[in-house]
Amino acid sequence: MTRFYLWWAKRRIEFVWLTALLGMIFLSRCNPFVAEPDAVANTPIPPPTATLATGDSATEPISPSISSAPTATPAILPLRQPPIFTADNADAWAAEMSALLAELATRTQGDLAQMLAEIKGWVAPQQLAEGLPWPEHSLAVQADLDDDGTVELLLGVPQLREQCEGETCEMHLVCGAIDCFSAVFFLEPTAVGYTATLFQPDDLFEPWLSNPEFFAHQDLDGDGRSELILAQNWCGASTCGTDLWVGRWDGMAWEPLGHMGQTYTEISLVDENGDGQTEIVLYGGTMGSAGAGLQRPHTLIYGWENGRYTLQKDTPDPNDNPYFLLLDAHAALANNELETAYALAENARTNLIPVTPDDDPFSLYDDWAIDRIGAYATIQMMLVEALRGETAVMQTLLAEIETNYTRTDNPYLSAAQVLWQTYQTSSDPLAACQAMANVLNADPEQSALLSWFGYNMEQIAPEDYCPLSQ
Numbered sequence: 001m002t003r004f005y006l007w008w009a010k011r012r013i014e015f016v017w018l019t020a021l022l023g024m025i026f027l028s029r030c031n032p033f034v035a036e037p038d039a040v041a042n043t044p045i046p047p048p049t050a051t052l053a054t055g056d057s058a059t060e061p062i063s064p065s066i067s068s069a070p071t072a073t074p075a076i077l078p079l080r081q082p083p084i085f086t087a088d089n090a091d092a093w094a095a096e097m098s099a100l101l102a103e104l105a106t107r108t109q110g111d112l113a114q115m116l117a118e119i120k121g122w123v124a125p126q127q128l129a130e131g132l133p134w135p136e137h138s139l140a141v142q143a144d145l146d147d148d149g150t151v152e153l154l155l156g157v158p159q160l161r162e163q164c165e166g167e168t169c170e171m172h173l174v175c176g177a178i179d180c181f182s183a184v185f186f187l188e189p190t191a192v193g194y195t196a197t198l199f200q201p202d203d204l205f206e207p208w209l210s211n212p213e214f215f216a217h218q219d220l221d222g223d224g225r226s227e228l229i230l231a232q233n234w235c236g237a238s239t240c241g242t243d244l245w246v247g248r249w250d251g252m253a254w255e256p257l258g259h260m261g262q263t264y265t266e267i268s269l270v271d272e273n274g275d276g277q278t279e280i281v282l283y284g285g286t287m288g289s290a291g292a293g294l295q296r297p298h299t300l301i302y303g304w305e306n307g308r309y310t311l312q313k314d315t316p317d318p319n320d321n322p323y324f325l326l327l328d329a330h331a332a333l334a335n336n337e338l339e340t341a342y343a344l345a346e347n348a349r350t351n352l353i354p355v356t357p358d359d360d361p362f363s364l365y366d367d368w369a370i371d372r373i374g375a376y377a378t379i380q381m382m383l384v385e386a387l388r389g390e391t392a393v394m395q396t397l398l399a400e401i402e403t404n405y406t407r408t409d410n411p412y413l414s415a416a417q418v419l420w421q422t423y424q425t426s427s428d429p430l431a432a433c434q435a436m437a438n439v440l441n442a443d444p445e446q447s448a449l450l451s452w453f454g455y456n457m458e459q460i461a462p463e464d465y466c467p468l469s470q
Contacts (some may be wrong), residue, residue: 029127068268070247081171082122084162085183087206094149097157098196101185106193112142112153122160124170139184139212145249150189152249156182156212178235181208188251199230200254201245210234215244216269221304222276227257238288239263244280246309246334258309265289278302279312286456293454294323294364316458320346322366323450326373327458329380333467338384345380348373366450367407375405375412379436382419383468386429395421403458411446415439430468437465 024222053419083096101115108114115140127282146152152357174181182198184207209232216229230245243261247254258280265284266343270277279301286295296319303312316324325348332341361390365373378401385393401416415436423432440447444462453459 041111069190075089082157082160085207087157090206094198096330097183098198098415100197102194103189105187105189105196108189110151110153110189110194112140112155114151115155118138119157122171124163124172127170127172139182139214141214143217144184145157145217145226145228146251152189152251153187153194154184154214155210156184156189158182159208159238160285178240179196180212181210183207184209184212184214184230186249186254188230197253200249201254201259203259213327214265218278220246220269220278220280220309222278239292240288241265242267242282254423256327257307258302260309260311262298262300272301272303280309291454293452294321295456296321296324296455296458320347320351322351322377323369324458325351326377326380326449329377330460330464330467331381333380338387342381345377345384349377352466362437364450364452366451369408371405371407371410371448372412372447375401375410375416378405379416379419380411380467382416383429383433383450386419386423386432387468391423394423407444411443430466433466433468437469440465 008381016435038427082100082215085093095396102119105114108118138158139154141154142151143154145154146153160171161167161174163172164170176177186197188195188197188392196222198207199209209230211233213231213233214228215231217226219225220227220229225248227246227248230247234243241261241263244259244267245256246258247256248259250257252292260282262281262282262284265282268281268283269278270281282300282302283297285298285300286292297317298312299315299317301313301315302309305312315326318328319325325344329341329344329348331340332344352374353367378397382394382397383389385397398416398420401413405413407413418439419432419436422435423429426432441462447462447465449460
């Protein structure tokens with residue numbers, strides 16, 4: 001027994017020595033008494049910088065369009081995918097997308113290049129690789145939009161749609177060969193990060209703009225504050241056009257100041273009358289399809305009035321077509337431009353040359369049109385003579401109508417006779433004019449100047465048949 005205790009004591013000493021040695025090694029390698037370093041904040045790694053077009057930078061105002069296309073492979077793995085828009089979840093989609101963009105802008109500290117890199121990462125890589133590039137017209141702007149001394153972001157996010165094959169789903173751009181629809185957001189810096197607000201004026205049914213454009217940013221009305229003009233450029237089956245929204249961004253909301261648009265338009269910003277306020281001038285307005293009918297370009301001038309941009313003037317191009325000459329004579333009479341009205345009306349009826357169906361089966365000027373346009377042009381000349389007090393000339397012109405435009409279904413013949421009779425008894429050109437218009441209004445179908453009108457043709461409304469009352 002004594003020998004056993006001696007053996008155990010010896011082994012115990014060896015065990016304590018071994019334990020001490022291992023403890024020293026542990027303390028030298030992993031000292032539990034040394035203070036731990038501060039925990040690293042759980043901040044996502046910022047995405048790599050995207051390549052911008054030549055001359056762009058992340059700190060200076062950039063071109064309204066980013067023209068450089070991304071590579072086929074997305075630059076980063078996105079933090080999270082954007083919501084999918086449907087007509088039923090429009091409000092929820094706007095809130096979620098605004099929150100996502102605000103988070104993205106805050107995380108990247110408003111670095112537009114990094115933001116674009118992540119947004120491009122939302123799209124399925126094969127879609128870019130298979131020939132549908134990132135839209136060159138993607139809206140991406142840095143500027144002091146509200147004159148507060150800080151730089152805001154204006155960002156267009158292309159519409160995306162989720163496509164699934166089996167259990168795999170990917171995001172795809174909703175883009176065509178011409179149109180690519182985007183939602184536009186204002187990103188406003190604050191003390192704690194960014195806020196994002198969807199641009200959606202009351203006259204926009206859904207948030208999508210076709211090929212959005214940052215058209216202008218300047219003081220338009222001369223009050224020292226900057227206005228914005230945002231545009232969309234759209235194309236249909238046969239016609240393209242542009243819509244403009246004028247307004248101000250106040251850091252929290254969009255203040256609408258006007259909406260206008262025109263097809264195939266040329267737009268200019270000019271001070272037409274030298275009053276220090278800029279007019280918005282659109283020139284164009286024709287349609288591309290055959291069903292649009294007889295057309296000519298118009299110049300539309302929108303001016304500042306009562307705190308908004310409203311249409312001030314609509315001037316069509318001069319045109320020697322008899323129908324347009326008649327319309328221009330009508331407008332000149334309404335403006336009391338008697339000499340101009342008389343010359344245009346006389347020219348209109350002189351140029352009414354009958355065209356047989358064999359020569360032109362699609363001619364507007366058949367017997368129906370010739371009788372009506374010729375008679376109404378002569379009525380316009382009668383009105384000018386009534387304003388001049390030339391009774392004898394009026395009677396001569398009436399005789400020409402009764403001789404030359406005698407189709408039994410032509411209401412302009414009886415309208416001219418009523419005009420003459422009323423003037424004879426009243427000596428009042430306006431009363432005679434209104435009596436003439438009443439005859440035409442009684443049978444609007446027969447009073448149509450042409451037997452067929454295209455959907456984009458200028459017309460004289462039945463209530464405007466008397467130009468003197470306008």
